[in-house]
Amino acid sequence: MKKEPFVTLEKIQEIAKIYPTPFHLYDEKGIRANAKAVKEAFAWNKGFKEFFAVKATPNPYLIQILQEYGCGCDCSSMTELMMAKALGCKKGDIMFSSNATPAAEYVYANEIQGIINLDDITHIDFLEKAIGGIPKTISCRYNPGGLFKISNDIMDNPGDAKYGMTTEQLFEAFRILKAKGAREFGIHAFLASNTVTNDYYPMLAKILFELAVKLEKETGAHIQFINLSGGIGIPYRPDQEPNDIYAIGEGVRKVYEEVLEPAGMGDVAIYTELGRFMMGPYGCLVTKALHEKHTHKEYIGCDACAVNLMRPAMYGAYHHITVAGKEEQVCDHLYDITGSLCENNDKFAIDRYLPKIDLGDYLVIHDTGAHGFAMGYNYNGKLKSSEILLKEDGSFQLIRRAETPKDYFATFDQFPVYQKLLDEVR
Numbered sequence: 001m002k003k004e005p006f007v008t009l010e011k012i013q014e015i016a017k018i019y020p021t022p023f024h025l026y027d028e029k030g031i032r033a034n035a036k037a038v039k040e041a042f043a044w045n046k047g048f049k050e051f052f053a054v055k056a057t058p059n060p061y062l063i064q065i066l067q068e069y070g071c072g073c074d075c076s077s078m079t080e081l082m083m084a085k086a087l088g089c090k091k092g093d094i095m096f097s098s099n100a101t102p103a104a105e106y107v108y109a110n111e112i113q114g115i116i117n118l119d120d121i122t123h124i125d126f127l128e129k130a131i132g133g134i135p136k137t138i139s140c141r142y143n144p145g146g147l148f149k150i151s152n153d154i155m156d157n158p159g160d161a162k163y164g165m166t167t168e169q170l171f172e173a174f175r176i177l178k179a180k181g182a183r184e185f186g187i188h189a190f191l192a193s194n195t196v197t198n199d200y201y202p203m204l205a206k207i208l209f210e211l212a213v214k215l216e217k218e219t220g221a222h223i224q225f226i227n228l229s230g231g232i233g234i235p236y237r238p239d240q241e242p243n244d245i246y247a248i249g250e251g252v253r254k255v256y257e258e259v260l261e262p263a264g265m266g267d268v269a270i271y272t273e274l275g276r277f278m279m280g281p282y283g284c285l286v287t288k289a290l291h292e293k294h295t296h297k298e299y300i301g302c303d304a305c306a307v308n309l310m311r312p313a314m315y316g317a318y319h320h321i322t323v324a325g326k327e328e329q330v331c332d333h334l335y336d337i338t339g340s341l342c343e344n345n346d347k348f349a350i351d352r353y354l355p356k357i358d359l360g361d362y363l364v365i366h367d368t369g370a371h372g373f374a375m376g377y378n379y380n381g382k383l384k385s386s387e388i389l390l391k392e393d394g395s396f397q398l399i400r401r402a403e404t405p406k407d408y409f410a411t412f413d414q415f416p417v418y419q420k421l422l423d424e425v426r
């Protein structure tokens, strides 16, 4: 399938006149249509709630859009909790799925009535000491170990993952938590990442639903929700078939009717913590070709770098690239598309066939709406870009300004050198 950008060259030129490249651009229309589909796909479950994984795209303006579709926030740190609170999240709107958690984060999560998802059995004591008790509602993260195989080419390795409790620990944790006063329980598991298949959630649901039936029977704990977490993927490559969220919702419903309802557990709420699926395809990184270099290979150097999008450098991840305005031209030039870091892995594409690129061309790097801007850092003294929302009516709005040197120097503000740094900025 051909991957088309959601933005035209003309619109990019209009935006770039005001906000220079590089920038991350988000598609309001796409975000809304997808959030609506997720809500509809699970409408059969009375308590269904998607807690958007804030770490994927921590921008309040984007999360506000999701809130219109009933989404809450899944947080993993103090600042993410603060953002959720500032966004008006109330009791029942926040999941706190952290690991190796500092005590102060448990204290704050509890204070703002977030649901705490314990990553380990030893965290029961840690939490109890931190907040002076055990909350009435509590969740535990499960890790069955071994390999999680969905098909021959799609699998992940929970046995090698740092998250969650073993089966025995989970049963023990439920007994301890119940004895300490917990009344409503949740189970959570994240067993495979970026699954481009409709089978992941139903398979995970079967494991968790069967486990939930046993847990209720053996520990007497009331299970209020089962959290399928994140992991539904997106087609980064043009040859991948996108997931069908309606088929996924139906798949989970079927297992729910097979396993939970006959056990008298038809009141269990389904929670999700999707990040990538909610935002990934609805963001792109727009960058300009600044240099061409003809050495042992053909290079195009652009004004974005791994600081703006780390996935290719970090995981060798594929991100599709379109040369804006050259959508219909043949891809007959072989390029490496590079950023400016002093790191040879700072390449958005290696050996990629693209139309002939001219200096000043805008490149659209697809599917950066999740785990894109968010993973940014400041290596080489590079600054993070702006984020811009392309609205449904075609207008655009700055939703995060680009960093300036002053931001980069801000953490020296208590030191004598700060004034000198600021003198240079002026």
Ligand SMILES: *Cc1c(COP(=O)(O)O)cnc(C)c1O
Binding pocket: 053, 055, 056, 074, 097, 190, 193, 194, 229, 230, 231, 232, 273, 274, 275, 276, 277, 370
């Ligand atoms: C990262 C994460 C998510 C979101 O994962 P996606 O791959 O973006 O769907 C959800 N829950 C937890 C606990 C996570 O760590």
